Amino acid sequence: MNYKTEDNVLSAFGGESKANRRYVIFAEKAEKEGYPQVARLFRAVAEAENVHARNHLNAVDSIGTTKDNLFAASLGEQEEYKRMYPNFIEIADRERNDRAKRSFEWANKVEEIHHGYFEEALKAVRADKQLEEVTYYVCQVCGNTIKGQPPEKCPICGASASAFKEVE
Structure with a gap:
């Protein structure tokens, strides 16, 4: 695959993934405001965006083995809690945006937990063992x-x- 096409596919994956999450959240809001059919529409389109995202990843062979996927997930979570969120927290603090800072702090703590879970799972898979149920x-x-x-x-x-x- 050409580099530009691969970049486009990965960019499309990011856009579809964001749209999926946004529409799920919009559906929750529509439900709370008493618009069940609008919520259903948002959920349906969110599911379609999920299909698009999966197709895009498959197009560039970005879905590896479970071991590969756990390794990638672990690295991603580690990057977030060690580098990305601390930087975001510092900037939000400097700009006195307490809501953003709190959101980043919570996410930072949780990403470290996720990293630990993925590391535990990776260790089990490498040993050809199942995780405890x-x-x-x-x-x-x-x-x-x-x-x-x-x-x-x-x-x-x-x-x-x-x-x-x-x-x-």
Whole structure:
């Protein structure tokens, strides 16, 4: 594949991925405002954007083995919590944008947790072992990801246990 085409495919992947997430969030807002059909439309288009993103990644053979994918995910999370978010936090603090700073701080802490989970999974896959079966819960306030039953209070943002959503 030509370099420009590969760049275009990866750019399209980024755009489709962002649109997917944006539309999922828009759907939640439409539901809260009493527009269930608009919410359904947003969810349908979000699913289509997900299909586009998957097709784009497949077009450049960017989906590796589980081992490759875990390694890439681990490196990505590490980059975020060690470099990206600390820089973003510093800038938000300097610009006195407390909401952005808090969002970055929460994400930074959670990305470190994700890095640990991916490293654990990578170690298991390299040893040709399965991960222990657990249920994951995600805090809907800060994104904290917990194995097993959620705590009474999220250690990152302080939300109650009811803020955690079980992941299937």
